[in-house]
Amino acid sequence: MAEQEPQAGNGRASTFNINPPVFFGAAAIILAFVVLGAAAPTAAEAFFKLLQSAVLGTFGWFYILSVAIFLACILILGFSRYGMLKLGPDEAEPDFPYLTWVSMLFAAGMGIGLMFFAVGEPMMHFSAPPEAEPRTIAAQREAMLITFFHWGIHAWAIYAVVGLSLAYFSYRYNLPLTLRSGLYPLLKERITGPIGHIVDIFAITGTVFGIATSLGFGVLQINAGLGYLVGLPVNETVQVVLIVCITAVATLSVVTGLDRGVRRLSELNLTLAVLLMFFVLFIGPTAQLMRDFVQNIGLYLDRFLLKTFNIYAYEPRPWIDAWTLFYWAWWISWSPFVGMFIARISRGRTVREFVTAVLFVPVGFTFLWLTVFGNSAMIIDTTVANGALADAVAADVSVALFRFLDYLPLSVVTSTIAVALVSVFFVTSSDSGSLVVDTIAAGGATDTPAIQRVFWCAMEGIVAIVLLLAGGLSALQTATIASALPFSVIMLILCWGLFRGMNADLARRAAYQRPAASYPAAGLSWQKRLGLLLNVPGRAEVATFVETVAVPAFEAVAEEMRGRDLEARVERDGEGCVSLVVPAEDVRDFVYGVSRMSQRLPVFSALDAAQADERHEARTFFSDGSRGYDIMGMTREQVIIDVLAQFERYQRQVQSQKAALYAGAPEHTIEQRGAG
Known part of the structure; x- marks a missing residue:
């Protein structure tokens, strides 16, 4: 998103x-x-x-x-x-x-x-x-x-x-x-x-x-x-x-x-x-x-x-x-x-x-x-x-x-x-x-x-x-x-x-590949990962996760950033989306957001299709439209680790773009708000 x-x-x-x-x-x-x-x-x-x-x-x-x-x-x-x-x-x-x-x-x-x-x-x-x-x-x-x-x-x-x-x-x-x-x-x-x-x-x-x-x-x-x-x-x-x-x-x-x-x-x-x-x-x-x-x-x-x-x-x-x-x-x-x-x-x-x-x-x-x-x-x-x-x-x-x-x-x-x-x-x-x-x-x-x-x-x-x-x-x-x-x-x-x-x-794509630590499964035990695969969360469960895990994680990171002289805020859009935003000059703001989404579970017959359940997710989104992923099941600390991993990637991208400019690359490689 x-x-x-x-x-x-x-x-x-x-x-x-x-x-x-x-x-x-x-x-x-x-x-x-x-x-x-x-x-x-x-x-x-x-x-x-x-x-x-x-x-x-x-x-x-x-x-x-x-x-x-x-x-x-x-x-x-x-x-x-x-x-x-x-x-x-x-x-x-x-x-x-x-x-x-x-x-x-x-x-x-x-x-x-x-x-x-x-x-x-x-x-x-x-x-x-x-x-x-x-x-x-x-x-x-x-x-x-x-x-x-x-x-x-x-x-x-x-x-x-x-x-x-x-x-x-x-x-x-x-x-x-x-x-x-x-x-x-x-x-x-x-x-x-x-x-x-x-x-x-x-x-x-x-x-x-x-x-x-x-x-x-x-x-x-x-x-x-x-x-x-x-x-x-x-x-x-x-x-x-x-x-x-x-x-x-x-x-x-x-x-x-x-x-x-x-x-x-x-x-x-x-x-x-x-x-x-x-x-x-x-x-x-x-x-x-x-x-x-x-x-x-x-x-x-x-x-x-x-x-x-x-x-x-x-x-x-x-x-x-x-x-x-x-x-x-x-x-x-x-x-x-x-x-x-x-x-x-x-x-x-x-x-x-x-x-x-x-x-x-x-x-x-x-x-x-x-x-x-x-x-x-x-x-x-x-x-x-x-x-x-x-x-x-x-x-x-x-x-x-x-x-x-x-x-x-x-x-x-x-x-x-x-x-x-x-x-x-x-x-x-x-x-x-x-x-x-x-x-x-x-x-x-x-x-x-x-x-x-x-x-x-x-x-x-x-x-x-x-x-x-x-x-x-x-x-x-x-x-x-x-x-x-x-x-x-x-x-x-x-x-x-x-x-x-x-x-x-x-430039965002070329600057780096996503580190393993940034994937939602990183840091989870194999038993926990298997449980996540088999679990079919409902709408209420996802809403509870966002409010009790994701939002406190965002607020904790925002408070720490403000204590280090970084402007940071937690935003809501009225449609169930919550995001951590760090404004920036000349480049795209850092955004790590979570939205409540649903999708049909796979089916293998016409009857199943008529009766198919939905899987609800807490899916991440970033300011550049790049592919998000489900973070349901993470703890507050794991969400914070994932946010910091994405912020680290964001900083590397900005540095890479500015280095390209100083090396004589065309100006249009940096004047864009890059990925969160």
Whole structure:
């Protein structure tokens, strides 16, 4: 069990559960944008254009370099010695079976963006590629290469950085599930102060604008689809009404507790999306599309490194601003949303499992989806459509999917399904996004009143409306690009924090092996050890042991340490856990704790399983999440000996780390609170 840390600034009132500086700070920044856009939409549009030009002109290189660093960091963490570390205590087991977990990651890769851009982006690059001759074979190759690049592992490396930081420091260090926790190796308890508040504020603002951008894309596509199906006018009034209606459905889900129904609807949505993809694949030139899929992957791998760092520095082109830089900013702004989802489902996985699955599982599906829709659209445009599809997409990208489906059988049915898919993705994005934002605004708490999620749900819809009215897609892109800039800096710091935290954990393992004297069986007679093996203690027996043996042992050691000018205290957490804590500067506090735990006894038949008893234990835990052990049966003196053995190990580790620093080792080998 990891060291308990206070919730970062939870301000709990009778109705609300918020971290006031974060909640009100983020709300104020978002409302300032909303008021500007609502009060003076024309001036806001001019301001957004100026802001986008200034940010990209000055910091475009920074976005490109940052994403390259994110990808390099996540690959190093996943496929080096750090990969053996677990997202949680060393003995933690995954919360979900592997196939279930992979399926959930697969679902994370699907959303409004893929529905909107699957046909639109390849067709737009086909019509106006940055380097090839438009509407040629070379343009087809370049269109798919660029689309793969924008939706490939760079995007998921961004998500993985945030997800890994959240999972590692929340599950292994028992810190709140907020972005500030990733700065713990650098700031220690100061993450609960102003710097931590600023980090969470930028995470919220970036997420809200990123979700609003996706909702904007979604409502444009829904409006275009309804216009195609039932002749509904395509204009801002209709789009505002659609945002209000669909946001109201998401709000209803929050208020009435229909989350389970929405989740099941989203599972059905994913199934329909996959069926739609296979319909397009099998109704079209299947063999050709599979050949295209293989070659698209080859082109992507061949140009991977060059595309990663290409910003057209020697021959500047506005294309890079409208596409690659916008995408990188969009993924960065979405990273707290997707990152928290993948963190929540990944407890107990190793870092290597996490990185491998997050980088490659969703990307594999995404590449197949883009090939099926993108290559099919270009095949249709160069044959039966004779350029008409490309012209329609160039005129209005939001109609791309429906114009494409119009060339296939059952177009009314498939277009209806597409509108339904985008609508449900809209609802689930708004509902889930409000939960993520509310969790951050509440200092990591998830048991917040529904009214708070309603507030953020409404805020996302309002921001989407205002940005659409204040400049449409251009305003949406500008808000995303601007809000992602400060958060990209925070993400670089999260990478640094991950390296420092994992380095300290590995240093602890390498510094020493546990001495025999520290095992709970040491010092016991063989008869006593046999008795412990055969005894099945109950809950009351363990509670009595903790109060009459462990606590007096801790208090005796703490009193002796205080008499030797060491600060030491005995802490309780209200859940039956008791620990001896010796605070330290620059390194992790020494913690030796005991928690009351239970586990099922081994069984060998179904009947035994139904009637199996539980074995209760007094299990140790330490501040680094390392494996604990049962100390039931020890005497007070034996517990004291075990505490001192662990304290001796702790001191050796600290000395080893400091010696490494003085010898010229990187600073990040010591700035971490090591094991107790």
